[in-house]
Amino acid sequence: MPGGTLSTRPAVFTSLDVHDVRFPTSEHLDGSDAMNPEPDYSAAYAVLRTDAGDGHEGHALAFTTGRGNDLQTAAIHALAPFVVGRRVDDVLGDLGAFSKEMVHEPQLRWLGPEKGVVQMAVGAVLNAAWDLRAKRAGQPLWRLLAHLDPEEVVSLVDFRWLTDAMTQREALTLLQRAVPGRAEREDELLRRGYPAYTTTPGWLGYSDEKLERLAKQAVADGFTQIKLKVGADLLDDVRRMEVARAAVGDGVRIAVDANQRWDVGDAITWMRALAPYDPYWIEEPTSPDDVLGHATVRRALHPIKVATGEHVANRVVFKQLLQAGAVDVVQIDAARVAGVNENLAILLLAAHHGVPVCPHAGGVGLCEMVQHLSMADYVSVSGTWTDRVVEHVDHLHEHFVTPVQLENGRYRAPLALGGGGEMLAASIAAHTFPDGPVWAARRAPQAVAAEGILA
Amino acid sequence: MPGGTLSTRPAVFTSLDVHDVRFPTSEHLDGSDAMNPEPDYSAAYAVLRTDAGDGHEGHALAFTTGRGNDLQTAAIHALAPFVVGRRVDDVLGDLGAFSKEMVHEPQLRWLGPEKGVVQMAVGAVLNAAWDLRAKRAGQPLWRLLAHLDPEEVVSLVDFRWLTDAMTQREALTLLQRAVPGRAEREDELLRRGYPAYTTTPGWLGYSDEKLERLAKQAVADGFTQIKLKVGADLLDDVRRMEVARAAVGDGVRIAVDANQRWDVGDAITWMRALAPYDPYWIEEPTSPDDVLGHATVRRALHPIKVATGEHVANRVVFKQLLQAGAVDVVQIDAARVAGVNENLAILLLAAHHGVPVCPHAGGVGLCEMVQHLSMADYVSVSGTWTDRVVEHVDHLHEHFVTPVQLENGRYRAPLALGGGGEMLAASIAAHTFPDGPVWAARRAPQAVAAEGILA
Numbered sequence: 001m002p003g004g005t006l007s008t009r010p011a012v013f014t015s016l017d018v019h020d021v022r023f024p025t026s027e028h029l030d031g032s033d034a035m036n037p038e039p040d041y042s043a044a045y046a047v048l049r050t051d052a053g054d055g056h057e058g059h060a061l062a063f064t065t066g067r068g069n070d071l072q073t074a075a076i077h078a079l080a081p082f083v084v085g086r087r088v089d090d091v092l093g094d095l096g097a098f099s100k101e102m103v104h105e106p107q108l109r110w111l112g113p114e115k116g117v118v119q120m121a122v123g124a125v126l127n128a129a130w131d132l133r134a135k136r137a138g139q140p141l142w143r144l145l146a147h148l149d150p151e152e153v154v155s156l157v158d159f160r161w162l163t164d165a166m167t168q169r170e171a172l173t174l175l176q177r178a179v180p181g182r183a184e185r186e187d188e189l190l191r192r193g194y195p196a197y198t199t200t201p202g203w204l205g206y207s208d209e210k211l212e213r214l215a216k217q218a219v220a221d222g223f224t225q226i227k228l229k230v231g232a233d234l235l236d237d238v239r240r241m242e243v244a245r246a247a248v249g250d251g252v253r254i255a256v257d258a259n260q261r262w263d264v265g266d267a268i269t270w271m272r273a274l275a276p277y278d279p280y281w282i283e284e285p286t287s288p289d290d291v292l293g294h295a296t297v298r299r300a301l302h303p304i305k306v307a308t309g310e311h312v313a314n315r316v317v318f319k320q321l322l323q324a325g326a327v328d329v330v331q332i333d334a335a336r337v338a339g340v341n342e343n344l345a346i347l348l349l350a351a352h353h354g355v356p357v358c359p360h361a362g363g364v365g366l367c368e369m370v371q372h373l374s375m376a377d378y379v380s381v382s383g384t385w386t387d388r389v390v391e392h393v394d395h396l397h398e399h400f401v402t403p404v405q406l407e408n409g410r411y412r413a414p415l416a417l418g419g420g421g422e423m424l425a426a427s428i429a430a431h432t433f434p435d436g437p438v439w440a441a442r443r444a445p446q447a448v449a450a451e452g453i454l455a
Numbered sequence: 456m457p458g459g460t461l462s463t464r465p466a467v468f469t470s471l472d473v474h475d476v477r478f479p480t481s482e483h484l485d486g487s488d489a490m491n492p493e494p495d496y497s498a499a500y501a502v503l504r505t506d507a508g509d510g511h512e513g514h515a516l517a518f519t520t521g522r523g524n525d526l527q528t529a530a531i532h533a534l535a536p537f538v539v540g541r542r543v544d545d546v547l548g549d550l551g552a553f554s555k556e557m558v559h560e561p562q563l564r565w566l567g568p569e570k571g572v573v574q575m576a577v578g579a580v581l582n583a584a585w586d587l588r589a590k591r592a593g594q595p596l597w598r599l600l601a602h603l604d605p606e607e608v609v610s611l612v613d614f615r616w617l618t619d620a621m622t623q624r625e626a627l628t629l630l631q632r633a634v635p636g637r638a639e640r641e642d643e644l645l646r647r648g649y650p651a652y653t654t655t656p657g658w659l660g661y662s663d664e665k666l667e668r669l670a671k672q673a674v675a676d677g678f679t680q681i682k683l684k685v686g687a688d689l690l691d692d693v694r695r696m697e698v699a700r701a702a703v704g705d706g707v708r709i710a711v712d713a714n715q716r717w718d719v720g721d722a723i724t725w726m727r728a729l730a731p732y733d734p735y736w737i738e739e740p741t742s743p744d745d746v747l748g749h750a751t752v753r754r755a756l757h758p759i760k761v762a763t764g765e766h767v768a769n770r771v772v773f774k775q776l777l778q779a780g781a782v783d784v785v786q787i788d789a790a791r792v793a794g795v796n797e798n799l800a801i802l803l804l805a806a807h808h809g810v811p812v813c814p815h816a817g818g819v820g821l822c823e824m825v826q827h828l829s830m831a832d833y834v835s836v837s838g839t840w841t842d843r844v845v846e847h848v849d850h851l852h853e854h855f856v857t858p859v860q861l862e863n864g865r866y867r868a869p870l871a872l873g874g875g876g877e878m879l880a881a882s883i884a885a886h887t888f889p890d891g892p893v894w895a896a897r898r899a900p901q902a903v904a905a906e907g908i909l910a
Contacts, residue, residue, distance in 0.1 A: 067562035107522035116571015161742040164719035264619035287616040289771040316744040
C-alpha cells in the first residue's frame with residue numbers, strides 16, 4: 001500500500017527445504033536389534049524459513065533407518081503447499097488448525113490414513129513449526145508448552161476418534177488440575193533434570209564384555225535403569241541378562257526390548273525364561289499394531305511390565321492400548337506420529353488413564369526432541385515423573401546445535417531456544433545422501449583410494 | 456558356457472517400470488464420500504518385464520486418490536532391487552519367500568511397519584508377479600490360486616504375528632477340507648458368476664433424483680444389494696435412505712458407508728436414526744485402526760452389521776477385528792495390503808473365524824483385481840458364497856485390457872490370463888501425470904484454447 005514499509009507487511013513462510021541425511025551407523029552395529037540388524041540412522045530433515053528477518057528458522061526431522069529416507073524426504077516435500085506463502089502468524093498462532101489441515105487432507109490421507117511416511121512427514125513439518133514458534137517466543141519448547149493455557153492445549157489436539165476414551169472437557173479438567181503446581185514443578189525440573197535410562201550397554205551386536213563394561217559404566221554414571229535388546233536367540237538372551245544383572249546389581253532396573261520379534265505365545269515363553277533375572281519391562285514384544293496381543297502378553301507376564309509405542313502410528317492405537325489395559329508403559333516418539341500436537345493427545349490420554357509415559361529416543365535427534373515433551377508433561381499435564389524415564393542413547397548427539405545434556409542419569413532441562421532438533425549445517429552437508437562426502441567416499445572406495453595415491 | 460545357447464540361459468527380470476497415472480474424476484463427483492469430497496482416482500502402476508521372450512509381462516497397481524500418487528510411485532520404484540536381475544523362476548516359484556523378503560526388509564520396514572506407501576508398494580510388486588505367474592501358467596489368477604496345493608498356499612502366507620489366532624496347521628486343515636468340493640464349485644462359478652453389489656447409485660455428490668434413478672436401475676440390472684455413502688449430514692442421510700428404500704423395495708439390501716467419518720458415539724447415534732430404513736451393514740463407521748471402537752459399535756447396533764477393511768493396513772489388524780468380534784463383514788482390498796499373499800492370509804483368517812469376506816472395489820482397477828481373490832476363496836478357501844458379495848462400481852473399466860463383466864448382478868468368472876490389473880497402453884499414456892495430454896490440457900487451459908484458435 002502507498003506509504004507502507006516492508007516492515008509492516010506480515011511475514012510469510014518462504015520455503016520448506018528437506019535434506020536426506022544419513023549416518024553410516026551400520027558399520028559399528030550401534031543400534032543393532034532383533035529387527036534392525038544393520039541400521040544406518042537417518043533423518044529426513046526439514047527446515048522452514050520465513051521473510052521475517054529475525055534470523056529464526058524452524059528445524060525438525062523424521063527419523064528412519066536408512067533405505068527409504070528418500071521416500072520420507074519426498075513425503076515432507078509434498079507438504080510444502082500447506083505452508084509456503086502463508087503468513088507466519090496465522091500458522092503459528094493456530095497450530096491446531098494447521099495440524100488438522102495436513103492430517104485430514106483428503107487425497108494424501110488415502111496413503112495412510114494417519115500412518116507411514118505421510119504421517120511422519122506431517123510430524124516433521126509440525127515439529128519444525130513448533131521449533132520456530134518456540135524460538136520466536138524466546139523459549140525452549142518444553143517451557144513454551146508448559147506455559148500454554150489449558151484451553152490452547154485442548155485446541156491443539158485432534159479429538160477425532162478419541163471421544164469414547166477422553167472428551168475435550170475431560171482433557172481440559174486434567175490440564176486445569178495441573179495449573180496450580182506448574183511453577184513449583186518447573187523449578188524442580190530446572191534444579192534436578194528429568195529422569196533418564198540408557199540403552200547404550202544393550203545392543204544385540206555387542207560382546208558380553210562390552211555389555212558388562214557399559215552396564216557398570218551406566219550405574220557409575222547415575223542411571224537407575226538400563227535396557228537390553230533381546231529376541232534373536234533365547235540362550236544368548238539368558239546369558240546376556242545374567243551378565244547384565246550381575247553387572248548392575250539388584251537395585252537397578254533392567255528393561256528388555258524385543259523390537260516386535262515375537263508372536264504372542266513366543267513372547268510369553270521367552271519372557272518366562274528371562275523372568276529369574278527380574279526384567280522391569282518387555283518392550284515391543286510383538287507387532288506394534290497388536291493391541292489385543294499386548295493385552296494377552298501383559299496378563300500372562302504380570303508383574304513384568306509391557307511397554308510399546310515407538311512404532312505406533314497414531315493416537316487411535318494408543319487409545320486402544322490404554323482402553324484394553326494392554327500396556328504398563330506408553331512409549332511416545334517425537335518423530336513417528338503427527339508431531340507435537342498428536343503427542344500432546346497421547347500424553348493426555350495416558351494421564352487420563354494413569355499410565356506413565358517413557359519416551360522412545362535414540363536414533364538421531366530423538367533424544368534432543370522428545371525430552372521437551374516429557375518435561376512439558378511433568379510441568380503441566382501428568383504433573384509427575386514417578387516411574388517416568390526418557391530413553392537415552394549416546395549416539396550422534398555431536399551433530400546437533402544443542403545436544404542433550406545428561407547429568408547423574410537425568411536430562412538437564414534445556415535452556416536453548418526451540419525444540420532441540422536443529423542439526424549442525426556441517427553435519428547435514430557431510431552426511432547428505434548420496435552426494436555428501438561421507439557417502440561419496442563409501443560409494444567409490446577405489447576411486448577415493450586412487451585419489452589418495454595420486455595426491 | 457561354451458556351446459550353450461541363449462535359450463538355455465534362465466530368464467531374468469529386466470525391469471520394474473512404474474507409471475503415475477491419474478484420472479480427473481473430481482470433475483464429476485464420481486467417488487465422492489464423506490472423507491473424499493473430490494478424489495482423482497489414480498494408480499501407481501507397476502510393470503515387470505523379463506527377457507524370457509514369451510511376450511508376458513506382470514502388471515498391477517496401487518490405488519490412490521490423487522495427490523501423493525507420486526510418493527506411491529516412488530515407493531514401488533524403491534523395490535526394484537528386490538526383483539530386477541533375479542531369475543524369473545526363482546521368484547515366481549517361491550512367492551512366499553519373495554513376499555517376506557520385501558515385507559521384512561529391515562530398513563524400509565521402519566517406514567511402516569507394514570503400512571502406508573511401502574506396504575502398498577509391496578502389494579503392487581507382488582500382484583504384478585502374480586499376474587505374470589498366471590499369464591505364464593496360461594490361467595486367470597483366480598483359477599491358478601484355486602488349484603494350488605494347500606501346502607503351497609500355507610507357504611505363501613506370512614504367519615508372523617498370526618499364530619495366536621490361527622496356526623499353520625489350522626490353515627492347512629481348512630484348505631484341505633475344501634479340496635474335495637473344488638471342481639464342483641469351479642463349475643458353479645463358471646456357470647453362474649460371483650455375487651456382486653453396486654455402489655454406483657449412492658455417491659454423496661449425487662442428487663436425490665439421480666440416486667433414485669440409479670437405485671432402480673441397479674435392481675433392474677439384477678443386483679440384490681446397493682450401497683449409499685453417508686456421514687456428511689444426518690438429515691440428508693435420512694432423506695436419501697428413504698429415497699433409496701422406496702426405490703428398491705424391501706427385498707434388496709442397502710448397505711451404508713461412512714468412510715470413517717464418526718467417533719464411536721456418533722456412529723451409534725447416527726445409525727439408530729437410519730435404522731428404520733433397515734440398513735444392511737454400516738461400513739467404516741470410524742477409524743480403520745479402531746478395533747475396539749468397531750466392537751463397541753457392533754454390540755450397540757446389532758442386528759445392523761459392521762463392515763470394514765479397505766483401509767486396514769495389514770493382517771494383524773484384521774486378526775484383531777476377528778478376535779474381538781468387531782466385524783460381521785471383512786472387506787479386503789486388492790491394493791491396500793501386501794498383495795495376493797497377505798490377502799490369502801486374511802481370507803484364511805476370516806474363514807477360520809466363519810466371517811464372510813465382501814471385498815472393497817471400485818477406484819481404478821480394484822474390481823478387475825479383487826474378483827480373483829473372492830473367486831479363489833469360493834473354490835478353495837471358505838468354499839461358500841453365502842452372504843458374500845464383491846463391490847462393483849461402474850467407473851473406469853474401459854481403461855483395462857480385460858474389464859470386469861457383470862451379468863445379472865454377478866461377476867462373470869474371467870477367462871483371460873492374469874490378475875486383471877493390466878491397463879491399456881493408450882490409457883496409461885493419456886493419463887500419465889503431469890505430462891500426459893489429459894493433464895497437460897488441464898494445466899494450461901488457455902494455452903490449449905489458443906492452440907485451438909490457431910489451428
